[in-house]
Amino acid sequence: MFQSEQEHLIQMINQIALNNISAGDESAVADIVAGHVKKFWSRRMKGQLFDCLAAGGEQLHPAAKLAGEKLRAQVS
């Protein structure tokens, strides 16, 4: 009936990417998205983003996906 937790998170991160789309190239947008997620998302929400990436992250906007990868690289 309602969006799942992960669906909501995907929608959120894609929205962050779209609203910052004019910040520069994909990498620059991804930096902003990654910075935003790092600053505002909880540990569990970040974990779910990484789960989504591990599953291919196909629903993610390209800049959001790149942001997720950058964040994952920082953590590991």
Place this chain on the structure above:
Amino acid sequence: MLQHFDPTLDHNRDYGTPASLSEKLVTLEIDGVEISVPEGTSVMRAAALADINIPKLCATDNLDAFGSCRICAVQIEGRRGLPASCTTPAEAGMKVTTQNDKLAKLRRNIMELYISDHPLDCLTCPANGDCELQDMAGAVGLREVRYGFDGENHLDAPKDTSNPYFTFDASKCIVCSRCVRACSEVQGTFALTIDGRGFDSKVVAGQDEDFLDSECVSCGACVQACPTATLMENSVIEMGQPEHSVVTTCAYCGVGCSFKADMKGDQVVRMVPYKGGEANHGHSCVKGRFAFGYATHKDRIRAPMIRDAIDQPWKEVSWEEAIGFAAKRLKEIQAEHGRESVGGITSSRCTNEETYLVQKLIRTAFGNNNTDTCARVCHSPTGFGLKQTLGESAGTQTFDSVMKADCVLVIGANPTDAHPVFGSLLRRRLREGASLIVADPRYIDLLDTPHLGDSMHLPLRPGSNVAMVNALAHVIVTEGLEDGEFIASRCDDGAYAKWREFILDPRHAPEAVEEITGVSAEAVRAAARAYAKAPNGAIYYGLGVTEHSQGSTTVMGIANLALATGNIGRDGVGVNPLRGQNNVQGSCDMGSFPHELPGYQHVSDAAARGRFEAAWGVQIDDEPGLRIPNMFDAAISGHFRAMYVQGEDIAQSDPNTQHVEEALRSLDCLIVQDIFLNETAKFAHVLLPGSTFLEKNGTFTNAERRINRVRKVMLPIAGKEDWEVTVELSNALGYPMNYSHPSEIMDEIAALTPSFAGVSYDKLEQHGSLQWPCNAENPIGMPIMHVESFPIGKAQFAITEFVATTERANRRFPLLLTTGRILSQYNVGAQTRRTDNQVWHDEDILEVHPHDAEERGINDGDWLGITSRAGQTVLRARISERMQPGVVYTTFHHPGSGANVITTDNSDWATNCPEYKVTAVQVEKVSQPSQWQKSFQDNNQRQQKFLREAGTVVEGGK
């Protein structure tokens, strides 16, 4: 500054005429006493400042001098006649005599005429003991009335008792016009006039109607201004005169008006706006002045209650048992599901100290950062957007600053309804000649301000704010209206260059966005020019900006406009968020958000975190916790199991009600602390009685960052102030908290929060109020921010791409619903619905444009089913041209209306602030309530029964 705090003034005295703001002094002599006063001060006020009291009736110091009663006549050396001291400006070298035989005779003669047409029922009159006419009769030594009382008179004039809060007894009127002037000068409504001439002159409301039927907004300014018993609070008529007063702060909107609670023992007789209040200067609205009866309403929760499951009756228990039950449940849940499985919500209605303690409880006793606040659903984009651009999450001005504005741009705000006292101040400035631009889908009342000069309405489509703000900026840049000097000296070069390139793009031109906004390019260009060319341009905005999927972008776009035109850092300009609730600013300041400690210090900032860890003696998580919508998602998925909610009704106020209800039902333990069995409490396992603002000590911080004292005037109805309950819960959880008074909590806040470092209760007593930042650099606070620099050094222009909401009208849902407040009710209505404010608005109505109504065969009063992709509800129809075709509007003050059953989960990209202002809907005539409304009624009846079975008397829960 426009209003200096003047410790020499006694705010309980009436100086007769308003203060002059002139800095030039003139010296005169009154009854042989030499006194220097600002040029423009009246002789009456000058005398009062020298403790010489000239008799007066039509004069009062919050109204311009009128000079009608003549009782204040004085003699001035070298001048003919006996001029009225209220209308005579003090001049250098003037020699004034206020008492001599000639003046005494004149005054007695005047009083004799007044009293010859006045009932002599002083002993049974409600104004007995507080009547200026009585006082003046005494002051002038009136001993006889030679005219008798048999002539033509007004002694049988009828009473108007139509208003639930005050009575108009025309037989006692002396036609001094104070009420008429208060209605026009102070409130700005112009509902009252003097009708007729000479002896037939009388005060009338509207077109000689009852007060209730007229355009009177029941602000009470007339009642306060009346020198006799003509306009009198019904509570005073019933209870008699108060015997003591306590100055405190209103608990309704973000204006934060100061009031004198006039008391009889522990009973509030009336609330009188306090002249010494820097936010309101002695004015108020119908809510603050009159709607306080909820505090002693029979629906108040008077004892703690617990239950194992939400389908069980409540069990009334002791505080100790309830706290113990809650603590045990929380511990068990954390033991089984982990540290992060619990969280809490602080309240923007509670005090700074209480909010601080709840977030501290969560970060210490709960051991996580799962704290959020109702600011999430109103002004979280303000916090984000202003921090990004200006470096501080707060508005830049005082309210008084508007009196220096030349052009006022109001975006997505309805101040005359939602922030009425500021609305009146703004109207005063508009009457003085400032121009007005309103960008709003609705034609708001501000546009109908009497004596309004230049004004324009940009009736933009819901969801197009960013396109509008960008278009305004595009015009400013392309037409060379920028303030180059300000930009060069105060703004970051790189960010500005990027923004300039972005905004110059033709896609932001008014002509290019006409299709999006629905507003003609010509009108947008005119508005941009008016704002940018005005010597002082000020922007005021509200939830019509923030509650969108691009709310944060619009806030940043607004900051861009102010920066580009240099409208920052002085009186009359600025970026002014009109905060929704009384302590939204404070709840944000106090670290309620999951990513920030008090003072907006990020949890990942090791140095800041270290200070809190040292003071609190615990390790604080360096990762942000969950926001409210994320708590709901996690609850439904089973990872979030318990919540402590203080003073917020998330089940009514948050969007997509059915989603919220499912989340609340999923919790193993919901602890609600509130003054009533609100909608959220119906899903609770522990119900802890809350205390109203009248029952506790603390501070609120208003929309101008003003920290004001809240003072206890009566004992808490259930024995505890809210902060005491949090302390006990913390202690029961094993994290010791020891405070004996909220002042000690403020001391801790000051020690840990740089912007509050200089705040203490002693200093608040000394100065009345303080606007943060208040610290070593600004020992008595900072009224106007960013005067010389920004907290981030240079201001940052932000790129503000317009991304349309996914919530668009389509064939299935062809209309856009937007929501808002009405003057007489307040948010979820828990307080105002339990007062006589119900006479103005006892149900939420759907306003429909005649075009849309005609297409659907809708008439006024029809029942309408409103369906969105989230749900359906049913409301009654009102045909209205306030919206444009295609847009429908409702309020959300009554829980059974289910306005939030239809709002969706869409939210601001940066903060998750819900998109209340745009919901695609279909509207059709129906004959019965929606399914949700039926189940709401069933559950309501069940839960009220559970409450009755607990032994608590509950009525009104129909």
